[in-house]
Amino acid sequence: MVGVALPSIGADLGLSTASLQWIVNGYVLGYGGLLLLGGRTADLLGRRVTFLVALGVFAVASLVGGLVDDGTLLVATRFVKGLAAAFTAPTALSILTTTFPAGPARNRALSIFTVFGASGYSSGLIMGGLLTGLGWRWTFLIPVPLAVAALAAGLALIPRDRPAADGGHDLVGALSLTGGMLAAVYAVVTAPERGLLDPVTVAVAVAAAALLVGFVSTERRVRHPLIRLGILRSGAVVRANISMVALFGSYLSFQFVMTLYLQNVLEWSPLRMALALLPAGLLVAFGAPFVARLIDRYGTGRVILAAMASLALGYLWFLLTAGNAPHYLLTILPTMLLLGGGFAFGFSSITAQATDGIDDSEQGLASGLVQTSGQVGAALVLAVVTALVSGDEATRRAADFSQFRPGINLVTAVALVGLALSLAALVRGRRVTHHR
DSSP: OHHHHHHHHHHHHTOOHHHHHHHHHHHHHHHHHHHHHHHHHHHHHOHHHHHHHHHHHHHHHHHHHHHOOOHHHHHHHHHHHHHHHHHHHHHHHHHHHHHSOTTHHHHHHHHHHHHHHHHHHHHHHHHHHHHHHHOTTHHHHTHHHHHHHHHHHHHHHSOOOOOOSSOOOOHHHHHHHHHHHHHHHHHHHHHHHHOTTOHHHHHHHHHHHHHHHHHHHHHHHSSSOSSOGGGGGOHHHHHHHHHHHHHHHHHHHHHHHHHHIIIIISOOOHHHHHHHHHHHHHHHHHHGGGHHHHHHHHOHHHHHHHHHHHHHHHHHHHHHHHTTSOOIIIIIHHHHHHHHHHHHHHHHHHHHHHHTTOOGGGHHHHHHHHHHHHHHHHHHHHHHHHHHHOOOHHHHHHOOGGGGHHHHHHHHHHHHHHHHHHHHHHHHHHHHHHHO
């Protein structure tokens, strides 16, 4: 909703394009920078209290964001909302994975979880176009009653749990992880504007790397580490996280390119653009409930392979048929349907693989890790895609689709890497089984 409302916000508050970008980047910074800490906090302090407190903060920040008249304050509320979401998102997922045991019950629950996410995405596209006509503030105020309803449901339905007996004493680890992730995400989201080789971008990236190396060093020495690095020794967990990078990195970057093309080149209205992209979200919403049965029958590896194949096929079809002026029925619609199928197959199966076999005491960590991979991976791919397709406004409006093709080439390459990884894992698994 917020992306559609940005032009109206800028006109009303007198914000520059760079300032408007921070309404998006502020949320991404808080969300992507603290997801790992948010997931681990749920493990250590208790999922119920973490979820409810963070959701309350999200509701208040949404309300304040809809009432302020200052651009700086609006960006600040967006950062706070992202921070709150960094705690609610992995906590919600870990509540689900600890409530339902691994297997058919959890797979079904993850499918339902995906349905609600896709429904929110799809309705957000449409509501963003409709609400902006009433006033941009409604895009910030509408989430308030939804968050309050979720808060009331959480109070009534989420069982009480106890904080972990061990852990929670790693203050140096917490500070270095938070600082490192915030610096890394800041470098990524500002790179398109500053440039990949800008001194500030390079300095922040180096600082992020130093903090994260320090974090790893700390976790290896302390008695009760904030994050047990041994979780990354699982090949299935690592593959799931890389697959999530491919899924989110390609999907969100493709949507970004199409938004630029449809609105800036073809000058479509926000609502028309939203309706053009809607089929993918609808396919996820209606198709995700059936994914649990596929996972039960074929396993996560094969379903992830099908997801990556559907994504790659969608991007390849687009490249083969787009030319300099993509036709909606011939090119864009089939692509969106293939991408919707890929996301429907991929999100639940990747999440199931990322959390399978992980002890309940680390489900928040596993959930935060896979969601961080998706968000930070998407930010990295999007930063490069933005650099590839950027140009001055006059050039962009006069250009045909050829200006955007380099971005789609990169998106396709990312999806093909995900497909190759899934195929290699499946072949390796068959060889191991055969030798046994």
